[in-house]
Amino acid sequence: MSVGTGYEEIGILKEIAELLNEGTDTKDVLSGVLKRLLHVTGLQTGWIFLIDEKGVHRLVADEALPPALANDHKQRMCQGKCWCVNKYNNRQLTKASNIMECKRIEDAIEERAGETCGLTHHATVPLRAGQERFGILNVGSPNKTHFEKNELALLEAVAFQIGTALKRIKLTQREQETALAAERNRLARDLHDSVNQLLFSLSLTARAGVEMTQTNEIKQTFSYIQDLAQEALGEMRALIWQLRPQGLENGLVSALRSYADMLGLSIETKVTGAASIPGKVEEAMWRIGQEALANCKKHSQTTAAVLLFQASKEGVMMTIKDTGCGFHYDEQLEIPSLGLKNMKARTEALHGHFHLTSKPEMGTEIEIHIPF
Known part of the structure; x- marks a missing residue:
């Protein structure tokens, strides 16, 4: 990992920030940021776990995983525990850290699950924004067993940017859901107050027409209109129910x-x-x-x-x-x-x-x- 100082690091952070500010889909954003981070730092492999309140992790982005980790649709990454996830769940992972060895890699070697391409260690850093935590970012390269302080500091800055973006996406989604619920309620009210009332009036008018006329053909026509209006009323009630369940x-x-x-x-x-x-x-x-x-x-x-x-x-x-x-x-x-x-x-x-x-x-x- 070749990380400079000053303007070079600011340039890297600026690139990452621009990527994070562009998207609203969590998976796409994280995949793009991970790929760019590895490119600008010269690292080869990385992955991101999002971890829920119960400590269950989910692989949402990865880049250049060795066959030992990528085989069987990445099942080794999606299941089981490891040291970095355990440290995160135990709240022992509070900043960017060197993970001396990767348990998933160790298990893969022991089980002869495939080629590891020289990857044995990785750095890990929690993704958070304030007190809110989202998961971890892991990065590594073949035969790299140690990350320097300036490297970890850069990873921590990037992870903070990612955490802030995840919080923004979460808040945006919540606002969209609130706005959608409000729009459903408004539409339901409008349908009830306008279309529903018109159909009800049409049904009453058709019923009156049946009672007022003496001609059989006209009676049948009004009766047919009344049946159609009643059917439409039923459909409208169902639609209003779907929009705003009572x-x-x-x-x-x-x-x-x-x-x-x-x-x-x-x-x-x-x-x-x-x-x-x-x-x-x-x-x-x-x-x-x-x-x-x-x-x-x-x-x-x-x-x-x-x-x-x-x-x-x-x-x-x-x-x-x-x-x-x-x-x-x-x-x-x-x-x-x-x-x-x-x-x-x-x-x-x-x-x-x-x-x-x-x-x-x-x-x-x-x-x-x-x-x-």
Whole structure:
């Protein structure tokens, strides 16, 4: 690692800062910054772990990992403990430090898991902004066993920049979520006060037309208009419910039960366990549950559904199933509908698991598991 002083280090920090200020996607930002950091410092290998409040680490960026660490889809990096993660979780890692040896590399050598390309040691530095901690940055090079004070000082400055950017991204995402919720509420109010009232008036007018006319053909026309207005009112109520759920304050299962009632579905529910569900998880499961129940109503050719909900301190599992007509589904092929794809995407965005089972005349089952 060839790090100069003065203007050279300021130049490196300026480059990193510009990269960090450009993006809002955490993974893309960290991958770009890591690649640039290694290039300007002459280091070869690096990786970034984000670590949650429970001490569980997640590999979000890496560059030039040796085969011993990159094999099997980087499983060695994604699982198990190591000294740097342990030190971070024990709050013993407060500044940039030399990690004398890398446990993951040691284990790989012992297990003959592949070529290590001379990488044995790395420097590690916590990513933080004030009192808020996000994870660690690790960098190393073949046959480099020690980092000088000025090298560690530069890494610490870069890590502080990364931590500040992560906090900015987190706050931006929170603001966007708040703004989205406010916009949903506004749209729901507007739909209720305008379109919903117009449809209700149309329905009443058509009903009056049926009662006032004596001509059979005109009666049928007004009756048809009334039926269309009632159907549109039902669709509008469902849309308003999706935008601004009434009853979610009483719990997710209660809200889904009410939504099923509104759709005209008979729903059997079973709840086991208890846990405080994070807001993001509750929102995602609410949207997934709505989509699944709407599919039951539209496609299953049955009016009955079952909702199973299991909560624990590790996460939540929700199953929605029906005994309707079902359809051909092969897990090896692409998911057939946009609604199902959206459910899967919402689940995986929270590092959850989505499982769909369906066969003709045997119904459909959707199982969602989201860890905390």
